[in-house]
Amino acid sequence: MKFLITGARGQLAREFISYFQEKGYGFAAFPKDELDVSDFEKVYQTIKEIKPDIIINCSAYNQVDLAEKEKHLAYKVNTIGVYNLAISAREIKAKLVHYSTDYVFDGTKTGFYTEEDQPNPLNEYGKSKLFGEFFIQEVLENYLIFRVSWVYGKGTQNFLYKLEEWAKKQEVLKIAVDEFSVPTSTRTIVEVTLKALDEGLTGLSHLTNSGYASRYEWAKEYFKLKGINKLIYPALQADFNLPAKRPKWSVMSNEKISKALGITIRDWREELKSLIR
Template sequence: MKILVTGANGQVGYCLQQQLREQGWDFVALTRTELDISDSVAVNSAVAQYQPDIIINAAAYTAVDKAEQEQALAYAINRDGPANLARAAKDNGAAILHISTDYVFAGDATGTYSENDPTAPQGVYGKSKLEGEEAVAAINDKHIILRTAWVFGEHGNNFVKTMIRLGNSRDTLGIVADQEGGPTYAGDIANALLSIAKHYATGNTTPWGTYHYAGLPHISWFGFAQHIFAQVEKAALYNKAIPQLNAITTADYPTPAKRPANSKLDCSKLENAFGIAPSDWQSALKNISTYNS
C-alpha cells in the first residue's frame, strides 16, 4: 500500500510524515509548493505518477477570518482541491481520507454534535469546507471524511503556541470563556488516519463515510489556556511569572468570522467502527517544552 499525503507542511501533514516514516509505510508527502490541489491537471499528474492506494488530504485553507475576504482562494483549496483529489483517486482506484472541521455546524446546539446533525456553517471557511466534504462524498465512494476541532501541535501555528508566546511577554491575557470544544492533538489525528489506513490495507471491510475525531474532555478556550499555563509553570519555561488569565466573552473579542459557541463533537461512531479513542489532549500538553518554538 502506498499513501500520498497532501498539505505535508501543515500541522497534521507534518505529523503524518513522522509517523509514516517511523512505521515504514511506502509514502509520498507533498507540500502546497509541490502540489497545488486546486490545480486539477497537477493533481491528475501527481496521482498518475505516484499511483497511491490511499490519498490523505491534509491540505486546507484555515485562515478563518481572512477567508471572509479571500473567498475565491478558500473555495479553491477547501472545495475544488478535495474534489480534484477525490476524482483522481477514483480514476486510479484509490481511497481518499479527507480532514474537515467542526465549523460545518452552526455551533448553537446544546450537547454534542453527531455526524447526522444538520450542518449550517456560519462563515466562508465553514461553507467552503462543507462543500469540500460534499464533493468528496459525491465523487468517490471509498472515502473517509474526518471532522476535527481545535487542532494543536508542535509544528505550525495554533492556540497552544500562541499562548506560550504571548504569555512570555504579557502579564495578563483575556481568553474567551463562552466557546467550548475538544482540543485535538495533531499527532493523534495523524494516528487516527493511519489506523483507518491500516484497517483498509489489511483487507478489512471499511465502513466508509463521515466521522468525528476530537479531544476529551470538552473545555472552554479559557479552561484550555489554564491547562496550558499550568504545564508552562511546571516546566519552568519562563523567567517570569505566568500571566494572569481573565475570562472574557465572544462579544468582548469580535472577529470578522463568527466562531461556533459549541464545537463539541461526538466521536463515538469512530470509536465503535475502528476502535479509535478520542484525542487525549491533556497528555499531549505534558510535553509543553516541545511547543516552545
C-alpha cells in the same frame, strides 16, 4: 501500501511524515509549492504518475478571519482542491482521506454534535470545508472524511503556539470563556486515521480527543503544565469583534469512530499532559 500526502509543511502532515519515516512506510509528500491542490492538471498528473493506494489530504486554507474577505482563496483550496483530489483518486481507485472541521456547525445544539446532525456553518471557512465534504461524497465511495477540532501539534498554525507568543509580549491574556470545543492533537488524529485505514472503514466520522473545554480552560491547563506564569483573564467571544462569526459550542462526539474501532480515545487533558511530558 503507498501513501501520498498533500500540504506537507502543515502540522498534521508533519505528524504523518514523522510516523511514516519511523515505521518505514512508502510515501510521497508534497508542499503547496510543489503540488497546489487547486491546480487540476498538476494534481491529476501527479496522482496518475505516483499511483498511491491512499491519498491523505492535509492541504487546507484555515485562516478563518481572512476567509471572510478572501473567500475565493478558501474555496479554491477547501472546495475545488478537494474536488480535484476526489476526481483523481477515483481515476486510479485510490482511497481519499480528508479532514474537515467542527466549524460546519452553528453551535446552537445542546449536547455533543454527532455525524447525523445537520451542518449550518456560520462563516466562509466553514462553508468552504462543508462543500469539500459534499464533493467527496458525490464523487467517491472509497473515502474517509474526519471532522476535527482545535488541532494542535508541531507548528505555528495552532492556538497553543499563539498563546506562547502572546505570553512573551503580554502580562495579561484575554481568552474566551464562552467558546467550547475539543482540543485534539495531531498524534491522536494520525493514530486513529491509520487504525481506521487498517480496518477498512469508509465514510464520515468525527475524530477528536475525548471531553471538551472552553478556550479559557485549555489555555489555563496548558500554562499550568508548561509552568508559564501569566494572568489569563476570562473574556467573552464578542469582546474580540473578529471578522468571522464562530460557533460558541462546537463539541463533537467521537463515539462513532471509537465504537467502530473498539478503542477509547484519550481525554484532551491526558493527551496534552502526555505530549508535554
